[in-house]
Amino acid sequence: MELTERKKKILRAVVERYIQTAEPIGSKALQEITGLNVSSATIRNELADLTELGYLEQPHTSAGRIPSPKGYRLYVNELMEEQRLSLEETKQINDALHLKMRELDKVIDQAGRMVSQLTNYPAFALAGNARRPTIKRFDLILVDSASFIAVVMTDGNLVKNKLFRLPTDLSEPQLQLLTTLLNTAFVGKTLDQLTPELMRVAEHAAGSSYGLISLVVSFAMEVLDSMENSAVYTAGASHILDHPEYQDVGKAQKLMAYLSEEQTIAQSLALPALNDDGAKILIGPENVAEELKDSSVVLASYDIGDGMKGVIGVVGPTRMDYGKVAAKLSYVADGLSKLFGTPELPPAGPGKEKEE
Amino acid sequence: MELTERKKKILRAVVERYIQTAEPIGSKALQEITGLNVSSATIRNELADLTELGYLEQPHTSAGRIPSPKGYRLYVNELMEEQRLSLEETKQINDALHLKMRELDKVIDQAGRMVSQLTNYPAFALAGNARRPTIKRFDLILVDSASFIAVVMTDGNLVKNKLFRLPTDLSEPQLQLLTTLLNTAFVGKTLDQLTPELMRVAEHAAGSSYGLISLVVSFAMEVLDSMENSAVYTAGASHILDHPEYQDVGKAQKLMAYLSEEQTIAQSLALPALNDDGAKILIGPENVAEELKDSSVVLASYDIGDGMKGVIGVVGPTRMDYGKVAAKLSYVADGLSKLFGTPELPPAGPGKEKEE
């Protein structure tokens, strides 16, 4: 069944007012802010209908109405106006996205912090893989006779390194042999495919320096492993205390505890949203996690390239300014996609690309 | 003036009881737990003395006593028994310190989280430099005709890399020239010494690939910069809600806000403690920061080697179990020092050093 225009107008007014004030709103106040030329009694009738239909709730018999999750849902789906970000806001975001280090982890972490600061809600950010990562390339750099640096590059063009110090001497030719060996034996393999058998064969081929194979390969496995179980970055948990719905310390604590279970967030919240485009809004009981049943989550996904995607989102009370938050989140997500999409460098000119 | 033994015994009982219960303690209860064979009236007299001397406080005229900061200080200095960690606890810490990745940042971050979890207080951890870092070595690895990896190693043996993609082609000999050039021109310089003039000279020497110099050097500068302004990792901020003294949301919020000002923590709290050994305890008003005037901080420093040290600490109410916390913190700090002190590798044997 469809709601009349007037009912929608009232519902919308209730939602928007409640988002601002966090207080139940009554018929008289609505009469004023909706601008409808009807008496408060009429509005009361409408409110009664809306309550009956499940769009509104009454905290207690004689208080004003507040939106129910169903009411928020209708609002988000039909009534909400697309929020535009102000020029100032877009500038702020753009500036913040202009990060120094372009290390994947740091960028994601930073983006999360930024979003949290921007929205005043706790935020989280993570990257996830569509396919299983593999090693694309090994390089070994001799530092001195007793140490070398292993550099591994994944198929997603992520590069990691580790310094190894040895109790035994080693030589340049030895390292070169090892490098070739590693590159022929282990490139293109996923974590699972790096079997002990494979290792044994390669170790055999390595002759006297067989021990080094396993060292470098374990490192490579760590890298692959950390890419598969990508980290979740959370930021601004303290922001939940800003909002009156979490004045009750118990509630705040529960939500915070949930937010620090990073793996849970990754698995149950973020990953399902990986492939949806645009902002996704989960209101109160729409959340699977028990701890989020009376909070809301807004998510946006972004593209990292090379089969990787990321999700960035915020958590807050159901009374959330969905429009603004979704707009900001989408903007940041787009920004991230662009950031990862563009090559890292301007055409190599005489160097002053980095200014303060 | 010295306190009598009996006074000390009473003070100690007050502190320890209050640490457990967070509630003022009266003469009658003290009579029981101290085991002194005196009446509650006698104890009242002693309490009155201790209050007069400033070691105890009364929340209001007719409540029990609680320790004042001065009382805690005396307790910590003289009365507190060295806490021993249980075997279980040491095992727990040792296990946790057995980290997979030995990347400096991650280890520090992890250690902070661990301490927070171990103590139930918010924790922070950071590394600081005694001297200014320099670059020790550059390596450039050609990936394909349009991209290369720059690997820089600092004098502290920290290795960082970055993938560069170029719009122009480049060749192996070109890269080798660049590598030599970078190594001769920029090795051993601190951030400040990487002047534009130096750059210009090097760029000149690089001929056609002059643009690449500045790219790699800016990256090196970023690395140095990030080492000088080392990151602060905080963890477990939500734990402050566990403690009754922060039931008042306002207080909790203030402390949380302070905790997220990571730079302030670094500058004013942690760095001054860098060179003290063992655990350092700052009680209530002993803290410089206004926000910490009624909280306490326990700090321990650890050695990273190569002129770098780190600090790890927790923040909590003045009613903190200083003995336990200090013991745990010291143990973790020692563990970290050992971790960084030992070479990364066992003598290269046939590889099964990594098990699950």
Place this chain on the structure above:
DNA sequence: CTTAGCACTCAAAGGTGTTGAGTGCTAAAA
């Protein structure tokens, strides 16, 4: 120096009354 006795203080807890915003219902007006 220690103790018993006693009047005193004060937070916490529970009870009572008032206020006011807001409701639901009904009957009349449009």
Place this chain on the structure above:
DNA sequence: TTTTAGCACTCAACACCTTTGAGTGCTAAG
């Protein structure tokens, strides 16, 4: 059929009160 005015009703919030009990300080005697 929809809208409106009127009115009794509900209920959280607040202020105010009393009671309770743990704990105190003081005094005078042991």
